Amino acid sequence: MNRTPRRSNLVVSAWRRERPHRTVESPFPRAALWRMSREATNPGRPSPREEKLSVGSTKRAQTGKATSSAPAAAANPTIVQPSLVSVSTALGWLSSMSLVEAIKRDALALGFNAVGISQVAEHAQHSALSTETQSLYGRLTEWLQRGYQGAMSWMTRDPARRSDPQLVLPGCRSMISVGMNYYTNNRADEKPGMGRIARYAWGKDYHLLMSQRLAQLETKIAALAPGVTTKSYSDTGPIMEKAWAQQAGLGWIGKHSNLVSADCGSWLLLGEILTTLDLTADEPATDLCGSCTLCIQACPTGAIVEPYVVDARLCISYLTIELRGGREVISDELASKMGNRIFGCDDCLDVCPFNLRTDAVNEPAFAPTPLTLAPNLQALSQISQEDFSTTFKESPLKRAKLSGLLRNVSIAQKNLSR
Secondary structure (H helix, E strand, O other): OOOOOEEEEEOOOOOOOOOOOOOOOOOOOOOHHHEEEHHHHHOOOOOOOOOOEOOOOEEOOOOOOOOOOOOOOOOOOOOOOOOOOOHHHHHHHHOOOOHHHHHHHHHHHHOEEEEHHHHEEOHOOOOOHHHHHHHHHHHHHHHOOOOOOOOHHHHOHHHHHHHHHHHHHOOEEEEEEEEEEOOOOOOOOOOOOOOOOOOOHHHOOHHHHHHHHHHHHHHHHHHHHHOOEEEEEEEOOOOOOOHHHHOOOOOOOOOOOEEEEEOOOOOOEEEEEEEOOOEEEEEEOOOOOOOHHHHHHHOOOEEEEEEEEHHHOOOOOHHHHHHOOOOOHOOOOHHHHHHOEEEEOOHHOOOOOHHHHHEEEEHHHHHOHHHOOOHHHHHHHHOOOHHHHHHHOOOOHHHHHHHHHHHHHHHHHHHOOO
């Protein structure tokens, strides 16, 4: 029997009311970034916030008039500040607060910056996705048919599981999506002879941190609801996590194909917990990209072939991380556009207006090292397998393998010598 999904207006996000102003190096004139208002980037669309605010402003646009953590008016999400909530305390609260609120507070207490819930349809209904999310799945299928996944053959395996969480966790009724801000107040060293590493790889491998925190949240959920079944992933399972995160209200999928949060921009790592609990769902997020195309213009290789569509075969992140093989697998034309990037690329993220207002975090796992901020190309070109394994044991860079890193370093050195 079809059921109408229940919706909750408690979309939890840990962010302060005052947002610090910061600047980011961009390939575009400063005016192109700071004069852009939300009204300008979304012509004809009413702002979801009470005030229309320029991106450069230091004042945060208000989402509602609520003065406490209680739910605000139906059209506005409630902002809940993180607080350390023990399982025993949460159990005592269940008479006056919902299980959903307890789970969200526990998630924030564990260090997640955003958490939301989406509902999964019963298996008899088959489709677990909303009309909008089914459209995203259709786009994924078309993307695969175009061959945009390149050599990432694992993305073509059993695509049906990506659209039906019931095939991943039988009896799944809800999905809890979480996000963790990884932006830190550090800048890469631009001295001659240095390479560039994507920001998410400056610290330790986030999969380790996210998996640990998700496991802790699963333990808390089990204490709140004994007998529940859960299964968690962080970029490690057959889950369309960006689509589900959008469905849960964490943000929307931007034109660069990454999730964009109005609170944390695109500096947001995602994870999810599938559960047999039947939880009240949050409202899906609204796309606020409007007419902005800064990310498309910023891509060095033109990998964003159309809004919301990335051809991985042209993307520097794919070329430097996922693509296996020697120098011959990357064309001279693409290699020349890689610059000094040796692991990943942040160009499309650096120019996103929503990323210009993100608060920095103090999570030790995301703290960069001298090597990741200032990777000396000459030194890296001589690194041995033993040193590589030791140095990058807990780093995302190990995914490129030594052969991939040496190839990328060689390309960067050639580009810098031009």
